[in-house]
Amino acid sequence: xxxxxxxxxGVEANDGQVLPQRIAEIAGELTEAQEETRRRRLARQLTExxxxxxxxxxxxxxxxxxxxxxxGAAWRGTQSRAGTxxxxxxxxxxxxxxxxxxxxxxxGRTVLSGRDAAARRAQATGAFARKRARASGGATLxxxxxxxxxxxxxxxxxxxxxxxxxxxTLRTQHPGLDTEQLADRLIAGAAxxxxxxxxAVGAAAAVPFVPxxxxxxxxxxxxxxxxxxxxxxxxxxxxxxxxxxxxxQRTLAxxxxxxxxxxxxxxxNGFSLAVGSPVRRQLERRLLVKAGQSxxxxxxxxAGLAAGAAIDHHETRRLGTIIRADLRKRATPGQG
Numbered sequence: 421x422x423x424x425x426x427x428x429x430g431v432e433a434n435d436g437q438v439l440p441q442r443i444a445e446i447a448g449e450l451t452e453a454q455e456e457t458r459r460r461r462l463a464r465q466l467t468e469x470x471x472x473x474x475x476x477x478x479x480x481x482x483x484x485x486x487x488x489x490x491x492g493a494a495w496r497g498t499q500s501r502a503g504t505x506x507x508x509x510x511x512x513x514x515x516x517x518x519x520x521x522x523x524x525x526x527x528g529r530t531v532l533s534g535r536d537a538a539a540r541r542a543q544a545t546g547a548f549a550r551k552r553a554r555a556s557g558g559a560t561l562x563x564x565x566x567x568x569x570x571x572x573x574x575x576x577x578x579x580x581x582x583x584x585x586x587x588x589t590l591r592t593q594h595p596g597l598d599t600e601q602l603a604d605r606l607i608a609g610a611a612x613x614x615x616x617x618x619x620a621v622g623a624a625a626a627v628p629f630v631p632x633x634x635x636x637x638x639x640x641x642x643x644x645x646x647x648x649x650x651x652x653x654x655x656x657x658x659x660x661x662x663x664x665x666x667x668x669q670r671t672l673a674x675x676x677x678x679x680x681x682x683x684x685x686x687x688x689n690g691f692s693l694a695v696g697s698p699v700r701r702q703l704e705r706r707l708l709v710k711a712g713q714s715x716x717x718x719x720x721x722x723a724g725l726a727a728g729a730a731i732d733h734h735e736t737r738r739l740g741t742i743i744r745a746d747l748r749k750r751a752t753p754g755q756g
Contacts, residue, residue: 440578447646463620470639607740618728
């Protein structure tokens, strides 16, 4: 992992790259911020970024729908005029046929037993309910799959940009602390950052602009991942077990550690984030869990603020504690 590029402003044409870069930068600063006012300001930047991105996406889709609507209206007008003439011919023919139908057929349709009619209605209702359930379940599954794929792609793009401090830098910034005290400081800082993100998104969702809510949820999830990924990597630094290799290899190692909830495991086989690989599937599942956690920030009124802050704080602290315990077992005796 490397330090991020100079910050960009806004979400212009290169949106696919700007979004993960800005989230990584803001999350990195948020984790290291000491003053509460600065943490709040940085957290608000995330919600503003999500809002701009969501509104831009919504306006683009609305514009596309407008062009399609105008084209469709012209075509429907042509169809309507031709259809009107054809329906007039059909109406005249149909009227003659209907008048010629035997009266007994009409009577026969009205003497169906009440029991048979009720049975058919029940069957129709059941079939409709099953069809709706299957359609709803399929749509939900497709939405979840698309969401996990989008989050995974954004996370892989964002992860190398998360600023990771070396042990020397951490010692300089926090002088006089031993290994355990430094780990405590990192976990507490990351938990505060996560709470700030959850609170900011919850406050923004109190007066929602519905088309931007999915993007706010996505940005919150990515920001929380960035905070926790930074925590995982820096805990490895503190306990003398940083990931070796190139930036891509270190990024992959820390993403794997984050998704598996344990310290990095180095093997001769290595890892792969190719589509369909076990590591990528595990990362996708973990991101869906994290996205589900983020939905608590969207609770009505200001309830989301409290829920988002509390849950995000708890989950980040819990992750840090788990990773720390695993690293502590494998730490060099006498370190710190």
